[in-house]
Amino acid sequence: DEVRVRQKITKVDPLEEADFDREFRALMQESLESRKLELRARPTLNMMIPMNIFEGPTKDHHGRGVEGESGDDTLDEEAGGSKEVRVKVLVKRGSKQQTKEMFIPRDSSLVQSTKQKEAAELEE
């Protein structure tokens, strides 16, 4: 059901944009300030990556997997040329850790840095 509609060019009202920007920044500022006041104390760290993340059918994080398996779930899959890479998102449900899979664009800064590091590591 392809349909071509001649669209009006939607212009954002500059006044509205400026007003919105102001409120946006105010909210951001307020958020930061409140945190500074609230959390004087150092937060305790609870950031260990659970080991069971790497269990399951996928191969290890260096991409040197079982032969014949495609490396579609790691960051180093340039060969595939796909625009997205699969990552695991770590979340907490109460005190329990959980992982969910997601796709991130290959050109995201989040992926880029990791990839560069990996490449560097590999070279070593």
Add this chain to the structure above:
Amino acid sequence: EETGDDDSYEFGKGDFTEHACRYCGVQNPACVVRCNVPSCRKWFCNSRGSTSGSHIVNHLVRAKHKEVCLHKDSPLGETILECYNCGCRNVFLLGFISAKAESVVVLLCREPCLNVNALKDMNWDLSQWCPLIDDRCFLQWLVKVPSEQEQLRARQISAQQINKVEELWKSNPDATLEDLEKPGVDDEPQPVVLKYEDAYQYQNVFAPLIKLEADYDKMMKESQSKDNLTIRWDIGLNKKRIAYFVFPKEDNELRLVPGDELRLRYSGDAAHPAWQSVGHVVKLTAQEEVALELRASQGVPVDVNHGFSVDFVWKSTSFDRMQGAMKTFAVDETSVSGYIYHHLLGHEVEVQMVRNALPRRFGAPGLPELNASQVFAVKSVLQKPISLIQGPPGTGKTVTSAAIVYHMAKQGQGQVLVCAPSNVAVDQLAEKISATGLKVVRLCAKSREAVSSPVEHLTLHYQVRHLDTSEKSELHKLQQLKDEQGELSSSDEKKYKALKRATEREISQSADVICCTCVGAGDPRLANFRFRQVLIDESTQSTEPECLIPLVLGVKQVVLVGDHCQLGPVIMCKKAARAGLAQSLFERLVLLGVKPIRLQVQYRMHPSLSEFPSNSFYEGTLQNGVTINERQSTGIDFPWPVPNRPMFFYVQMGQEEISASGTSYLNRTEAANVEKIVTTFLKSGVIPSQIGVITPYEGQRAYIVNYMSRNGALRQQLYKEIEVASVDSFQGREKDYIILSCVRSNEHQGIGFLNDPRRLNVALTRARYGIVILGNPKVLSKQPLWNGLLTHYKEHECLVEGPLNNLKQSMVQFQKPKKIYN
């Protein structure tokens, strides 16, 4: 108009899903998040529309809310976004970081967690913190931006509207955008426009108009209670009780139609307890008697005949279905194709053709040969997703429609849905389509199942009763039991209903074509049906929302048939009519530049009769498919002033009067002359069913009926068989001879109803063999169109006065027309 469904179903399948963006209605789970503030919990999408921030970011900023939750069907599932380390839920502070080496990411707050040095020592890369909200939009890989198509079909909300509704939510969290537009009680409603931003705006305009009309209809019908009625009791073929009574019709607009629901009451006496029962009108007899089939047969005081009361039971069904269709149109993307969606709203869409193989011949079996303009119509319609066919009087609209439906059905696109606003038109079409050999199911409202129909064998209820296979014998047994006893035990009733539904479904599904009224297309029995191809006949007589009901069942190709030069839909509420509810979708599409394909050959009128309508209403394009010889009234000795020109304008100078009810007009002189003309026709060998008397006023209609039966020179019965009716009720029909009584005759007032050119067109185009118009030229000539008509008659020496047996050309002077008619 159709009312009454015993089963209650929900209308409008396209209910707003809970997770639809509260700004724009986008409901793709991958594109929406929920504001997690307990007092709010509204859903918003991640599209920008015409605002600087995406809808969700806009909301958070304007409402100063800071927490969100993802949709359960999104990749992360139902998840409140929070800092992995400290649990902070302020989305303005959150961003993703990734593990140094692993393909693992977490959300981390900017303050303070991102600044904790100890983290650097772990496996996390803090150099690339990726904020959740980027460029005033959520990260697009976390919350998708709706596709361009999705955005195009969403509500086009402006920044101003957003700010207004956010303001409104502060005092009323459940307010909707519609509340912003709601007119006050005394405000004039928003008028209809040519183009709509989106289906929500469309709904905002039409919903209040439908509501106004519904309220008016309800008020009018419920005020129709009548007391002291005399009942004649009878039993129908289906063994149900039938009450016959005369429903005194006062001089206003309400006319009972078969299918209407009435409540009959008896207040009780020494020998009878108080009693009441609801029933459906199954018939209106020629003697203006109403036949009411009662729902329950028990306890009916059949030995009493006097002192009954009757009330109208108003049903909102048809209005509910219109509202439901508009809602579906807005929120359900599959309701109509994208092309049709944008086209109906008046958006500029690139022309699309339907890629279906064309048949070699455009006629259809069982139908008369098509003429050139009909072939052209069929051919063009089959290639276009939206087409309009204009069928002037007598041009073979029904045959053309049937041929189109035949070819559509043969294209293998699934079942074709065929609708019209009136039951009469649906029956006619169903009959013609069935003649082509297609399998047709005519779906009737439950309340009309007892109303006799010329296509009974095609109706679903008939087919269910007569589907005589062994598996269905259970249903038949139960049906018989129900017919005999009037009701079933509750378990049997359950079984009966289930069996009946299954059978209905089976029969409907095996049909090539389903025919029903526009309102009938909203019947729950069609709820799960999809129709890609829809044809609506008489579409110029239905309101837009009514037309929408058959369309929102998945249409990809639509054909609207009608004639915007004839009468449009009847709107009772003046306020709604003024705001434009009386304009049909067909007309709006014409105004938007869709060119109707006009059928050009008329097969009804004597060529002399079609000349003026053709020139005045159809730019002279109407050709005659009948010859003068074929319309010669052989053996009929009638004093036409010009032989071979069976028409005249009979000059009447008698005064108009206000009728007894005070709301209508009558004209005694015209009525007396109508009787003389009728008598002359009858004496010359014309039979009553060939004659139609048309008058725009109910006062005159009643007066003529009365006058003829009392003063008619021939047998009373002959006059009783002559149809005397309003212009409006003659639309779509024809008679051999038409007598038109104009009534209005005054010095200073206007000509009321006669002012509408479309009404004049209908009045002039009903006759096949001859027409006589009675009126006052001095009064009528002030109106330009009537002036033109009078001049036409005068030029052809058909403007006459004097006694019928000695008609002379009239020298009456016309007045200058006042306004230019366009």
